Amino acid sequence: MPYHHKDFAPYAQQHWPRLVTTAHLLCGDAREATKLVRNTLVGVCARWRRMPRDDVDFYVRRSLVRAYLRGARRAHGPSPEGLGALSARQRVVLVLLHREGLREAEVAQMLGCSVRAVKSLARLGMLACEGGPARLRTLLATDVLPGAVPLDAIERRGRALRRRRAGAVVVACALVLGPSAALAANQFGGADSASGAGADADGAASSPVRIVTPGERVEAVRGVRLWLTDKGKHWSTPLRAHQFLGLAEDIAEGTADGTADGTVNDTADDKKPHVSAQFEPLGDNFFLSGLYHGLSTAPGRVEASLGGTEVTGTVLTLAGSPGWGVWYARAPLSSTALKASLGEGGPTVTVYDAAGKAVARSDVRR
Structure with missing residues (x-):
């Protein structure tokens, strides 16, 4: 808060x-x-x-x-x-x-x-x-x-500086918002669901991995903001403001955390690689995201398998490579696709390192 x-x-x-x-x-x-x-x-x-x-x-x-x-x-x-x-x-x-x-x-x-x-x-x-x-x-x-x-x-x-910054934002939005509005609508509307490495919602060039500072807000999709602190993942949606998931909670609440070789860890260990997945209702669709932690190397990319469809997630991590971070899918997940995916065991998420080796894999948290 x-x-x-x-x-x-x-x-x-x-x-x-x-x-x-x-x-x-x-x-x-x-x-x-x-x-x-x-x-x-x-x-x-x-x-x-x-x-x-x-x-x-x-x-x-x-x-x-x-x-x-x-x-x-x-x-x-x-x-x-x-x-x-x-x-x-x-x-x-x-x-x-x-x-x-x-x-x-x-x-x-x-x-x-x-x-x-x-x-x-x-x-x-x-x-x-x-x-x-x-x-x-x-x-x-x-x-x-x-x-x-x-x-x-x-x-x-401080008040004067805040007013100047607000004025600069208004001017910038007036210059760029008009021609970019249709593109911004398509980013969440699913017109190009494979463009996970396209432009970020804040206009910055996107890559599969983005380094952020603690508390820095990132608009993942329209209506959803994510930010990290040293305690874990925060996010806000139109229905639920300022939600939080810490690393310890993520480990304790996970339903099936496992390593890349398919072995399921019945007893969670925060020193071993884990990745979680969860979905949040967002209108008629769902927002898919999760935490990864316990990595000894920086992630190269995160892939989510949704009923045979592979989606490349965007990764947020703190500066200094702390070994944990957040991933999220930029395209919404429809109710139909979600039900079909859950019928096949749920979305499976895999974290790969820079060399393309799978280092963590897990299923969805319901």
Whole structure:
């Protein structure tokens, strides 16, 4: 559930000292740190109503880190004292790991890189840090006592930024919506059900696998939005808003999770490859989607077999290759096709790796 707009003020006041301390450790200058946090909170305020409750801290940290890295690329002045031998990304990794207490996988998602890259940056940063680990612990243990949060100015600029963004969206829609309306209707109407790798509903070029950030909304088909957090899959339909399925629930509720060799696991194990399937009513049709998890490699594609018809699903996964994600079919499933498929044992879903090897297979959850 997104935050109510009135919740922004207490959140900003509560987290202002920690954010300024983190920013100071990154940029090494109190004035620049305050400016960095202020600008970050302006952007957060503009997007506040759309942020799910369990992702606010991630959004704020990611916005702060990205703004710092953009500024670091433009800056040519002296590096922060004590961390001067470190690159900007090395400082980010060390601060997030050893000050913020994030896991390596979380840092990888925030930076949009692999866990291996995070480990490499941490190792090189530790080696380059002047004074070694003891000195680093001392530096990262330092707290900053910032001034009062400039809440009125932040909220005023945040509202102005939100209005500008809304105006830009209206103008863009007016320019492109007319000629593309018929195409958008056909995407869900089944006029080209084999075009799973066509254009996404948001206009971006689509591929079978799409990397998203936590909380990023994706319009799977008209009327259905999907998004991922580190806790699992979220989706909304016209009939049911903000539904959620966690990885543990997916394993516990699955009716027949199995590996690619056809062996059914009577006792679910979240360390083994699994893929689930479920259908949601959507008017006279059904929306088919599911979760995959336990993969040791990134998926190459997902195929759903519906009564002899093969459908290539679109895959959503978080940055950093966490080993799990969501798949969905872009074409609706009619009641007739669904009944025929269930009569043959239900849709079968198979996950393939990049080399074309089947790594997980499962049947539908009813």
